[in-house]
Amino acid sequence: MAIKAITKSGLLVLAAAGAFLASAGARAEQVGDFVLPSSKAAKVENCVEPTEYMRRNHFEVIRHQRDTTVYGGIRSTKHSLAGCVDCHVGYDESGQPLSVSDEGQFCSACHDYAAVTMNCFDCHATVPEGESWNHETAALHGHLGIDLAARAAGPDAPAHREGSQQ
Amino acid sequence: MKRIVYREWRLEPARYWGLLAILLSVIAIGGMAALYMEHEGHWVTGMTNSVVWGVPHVFAVFLILAASGALNVASIGTVFDNAAYKPLGRLSGLLAAGLLVGGLLVLVLDLGRPDRLQVAMTTYNFSSIFAWNIFLYSGFLAVTIAYLWTMAERKGNKFMKPVGTFAFLWRLALTTGTGSIFGFLVGREAYDTAILAPMFVVMSFAYGLAVYMLVLFYSFDADDRPIGPVMLKRLKNLLGLFVSAVLYFTLVYHLTKLYGAKNLDVETFILVTGGIYTAIFWVGWVLIGGLVPLGIIYHPVLGQERNWIAAAAGLVIAGGLAAMYVVIIGSQAYPLEMFPGKTVLEFGAPGDVGGAVAPYSPSFPEILLGFGGVGVGLLITAVGIRVLQFLPESLTDRDVAPAAGAASA
Amino acid sequence: MKPDKEKIDNGRRSFIGAAAGVSAAVVAPGVVLHTVDATAAPRTEPVTDLHRWGMLIDTSKCADGCSACVSACDRENGLNLQSKPLGDDPLKWDNQRAVWIRKVKLQDNTTGRITNLPLMCQHCENPPCVDVCPTGASFKRADGLVLVDRHTCIGCRYCMMACPYKARSFIHEKVDQKLTRAPRGKGCVESCTLCVHRLDEGDISTACADACNAEGHQAIVFGDLNDPDGPLRQALRQVPSRQIRQDLGLNTGVRYSGI
Incomplete structure (x- = not known):
């Protein structure tokens, strides 16, 4: 009788542990798929680097770009944070962009899960905002020979919601 | 010469824990004020883009000055071989370390991004005096701890003089x-x-000694340790000397500034027309922090009484805070002179001061943060003298280097 | 002056005139407004000291009561998005909000003559703010721009103490709205960047100078101090100019005439 009870409770524990592992696995699956369906990123095959590489190294990439931009003035490469935001920002039904650092959105979904604090958005914009300046002004300044098409194809291209190229 | 006996602070537990509770609540309130400032941003303080350093900096700079000044008492004993000051050395080192930690905490917690302290400790710009000061402050703590060890550990005694001399030079730097x-x-x-x-x-000589004297008097009173009249007179005369020197330097500072015609306006502002800053300069810095304590110290009757001497030390501290207020805040409130010979009619949008004296009124969080720093310094001292042998048993004239006492008396 | 530059600038100016609802003829010819880099494009190489960006401000052309440069700067750099924190004193807030460019009005004590001028970061060659910054966050870029690296700024405000021009602002409040091109956050110091985002895109212009030209005043000439044939150096050759606080020997990038 006693043995039976022990076996029974042991099985219960095992079952509970199994259920827990299964749920953790399910959550891990979700983590792998945080690209929002409404974002531009959902429509492209890969990020600017292979997905696996970006998952592990995106911070190194962003930080390297940060110094290049601040000290070297190079803003147009594919590793810019503005590009990350532009491509990964999700949109609600009415087409309004949702802040990437809001709960459940691209950046914070994963960062909350991994319990890693983000500092980027203390200062940086969480939705593409004011980018139209580049677009409009560059058009006005067309005589300067700025290649609009090349810029639009870049990751820090101006925000135009219908654009799906990356 | 008699051997100096050091003993832990034997205050009855109820009183000791009561003291710690008070200090801890001061610190907790200061910490909460810092959190509030950090959470909301600096708009909750009185600080603006015109007066960028406020009351926290008044407290922080005062505490840092007092810290290096408190160490002087030990230096007089070790570096200048004045035997009468030898028993005072350990408390001097402890108080110096405590005040410095308190001051630095205030400074750090007032940063716009205190979370980036790590950046400050790892990224240096060596053309900045501020960066050098980070080294000077952390080095001061290390040197002071080493100095305390040479004073307290018999094996270290032989290093006391070189380490003490080094500590003295360091605090000057x-x-x-x-x-x-x-x-x-x-x-x-x-x-x-x-x-x-x-x-x-x-x-720093004056403020450090004043803080030191108050702490010494309080801790000795609390567990009935005696201080002899010669020792009292010695400390009091030293304070008088330092306070006079502060007044002298204040005079020279303003004369230097007055000599150059281009500085006439700012001098007029501080000395005559500056309203609150003029008042704090004359009443706080000169009168309360200088002339009144000097009057007490050199008064034939009052100058003999310990409570009056303690009051003089307290006034020197108040005057020191006033001096810091004028130096740090008064000088920022005065507009930058960019256009000599011209009057600034407008400077940016209405309300943006540039040609006018900048308004500043300290807010509660700032003041509480400052007192929190003071609390930290005193807490470190109170715990230190309780658990370790920092305080000498007695400072009666018989116990303290009788020969030296007789010579100077 | 090279003829092709002339042509290009006229095109640009007429556009601005049209955009401002002013006929192109209002804009007086003769002063070249912009340097045009033949290779203008988003840059791919780090900036070098071949260029040093600067300005000449002709105070005689700076109009009383006009603040076009200030509002243009506010829009360009998202300064108009700042909002007074709930409960802050409005007078205090006036001194706490970030300001990159100010309209300053002066009166000579002896002659009574009124002078107007815009005042912003002077982009010194020997900037005191860079000297005093403990972490090196305040830095001078190779092309002469004095900037703040927000990633290492700890918010100590020592640079604000050191700046002789009151050019810097501390962000006192949480910032909810910001532009992608102008990051901004609580606890850091910032100041005029000479519209660095434009320069990096190969667009040699600033919002303030554009706005001033659009108003038809042309008080601000922006350009390269290192280019002997460029519009800025030409303008500097034509009119006498000086630096504010010239006595400090900072060799500012922004020069003024008529003060």
């Missing part, structure tokens, strides 16, 4: 560095002068 934070600001009329560095050194 530290106060010079602190003064230079302001002295090298070429753009501001009130600062741009090298005399601020030696003036800060002399101020």
Whole structure:
């Protein structure tokens, strides 16, 4: 009788542990798929680097770009944070962009899960905002020979919601 | 000469824990004020883009000055071989370390991004006096702890003189560095002068000794340790000397500034027309922090009484805070003179001061943060003297280097 | 002056005139407004000291009561998005909000003559703010721009103490709205960047100078101090100019005439 009870409770524990592992696995699956369906990123095959590489190294990439931009003035490469935001920002039904650092959105979904604090958005914009300046002004300044098409194809291209190229 | 006996602070537990509770609540309130400022941003303080350093900096700079000044008492014993000061050395080192930690905490917690302290400790710009001061401050702590060890550990006694001398030179560098934070600001009329560095050194002598005396009197009273009249007189006369030196340097500082015609306006502002800053300068810095304590110290009757001497030390501290207020805030409130010979009619949008004296009124969080720093310094001292042998058993004239006492009496 | 530059600039100016609802003829010819880099494009190489960006401000052309440069700067750099924190004193807030460019009005004590001028970061060659910054966050870029690296700024405000021009602002409040091109956050110091985002895109212009030209005043000439044939150096050759606080020997990038 006693043995039976022990076996029974042991099985219960095992079952509970199994259920827990299964749920953790399910959550891990979700983590792998945080690209929002409404974002531009959902429509492209890969990020600017292979997905696996970006998952592990995106911070190194962003930080390297940060110094290049601040000290070297190079803003147009594919590793810019503005590009990350532009491509990964999700949109609600009415087409309004949702802040990437809001709960459940691209950046914070994963960062909350991994319990890693983000500092980027203390200062940086969480939705593409004011980018139209580049677009409009560059058009006005067309005589300067700025290649609009090349810029639009870049990751820090101006925000135009219908654009799906990356 | 009798051997000096050191004993832990034997205060009855209820009183001791009561004291700790008070200090801890002061610190907790200060910490909460810092959290509030950090959470909301600096708009909750009185600080603006015109007066960028406020009351926290008044407290922080005062505490840092007092810290290096408190160590002087030990230096007089070790470096200048005045045997009468030898028993005072350990408390001097402990108090110095405590006050410095308190001051630095206030400074750090007032940063716009205190979470980036790691950046400050790992990224340096060596053309900045501020960066040098980070080294001077952390080095001061290390040197002071080493100094305390040589004083307390018999094996270390033989290193006491070289380490003590090094500590003395270090604290001179530290106060010079602190003064230079302001002295090298070429753009501001009130600062741009090298005399601020030696003036800060002399101020640190006075403020450090005043804090030291109050702590010594309180801790000795609390568990009935005696202080002899010769020792009292010695400390009091030293304080008088330092306070006179502060007044002298104040005079020279303003004369230097007055001599250059281009600084006439800022001098008029501080000395005559500056309203609250003029009042704090004359009443706080000169009268309360200088003339009144001098009057008490050299008064034939009052100058003999311990409570009056303690009051004089308290006034010197109040005057020191007033001096810091005028030096740090008064000089920022005065507008930058960019256009000589011209009057600024408008400067940016209405309300944006540039040609006018900048308004500043300290807010509660700032003041509470400042007191929190004081609390930290005192807490470290109170715990230190309780658990370790920092306080000498007695400072009666018989116990303290009788020969030296007789010579100076 | 090279003829092709002339042509290009006229095109640009007429556009601005049209955009401002002013006929192109209002804009007086003769002063070249912009340097045009033949290779203008988003840059791919780090900036070098071949260029040093600067300005000449002709105070005689700076109009009383006009603040076009200030509002243009506010829009360009998202300064108009700042909002007074709930409960802050409005007078205090006036001194706490970030300001990159100010309209300053002066009166000579002896002659009574009124002078107007815009005042912003002077982009010194020997900037005191860079000297005093403990972490090196305040830095001078190779092309002469004095900037703040927000990633290492700890918010100590020592640079604000050191600046003789009151050019810097501390962000006192949480910032909810910001532009992608102008990051901004609580606890850091910032100041005029000479519209660095434009320069990096190969667009040699600033919002303030554009706005001033659009108003038809042309008080601000922006350009390269290192280019002997460029519009800025030409303008500097034509009119006498000086630096504010010239006595400090900072060799500012922004020069003024008529003060």
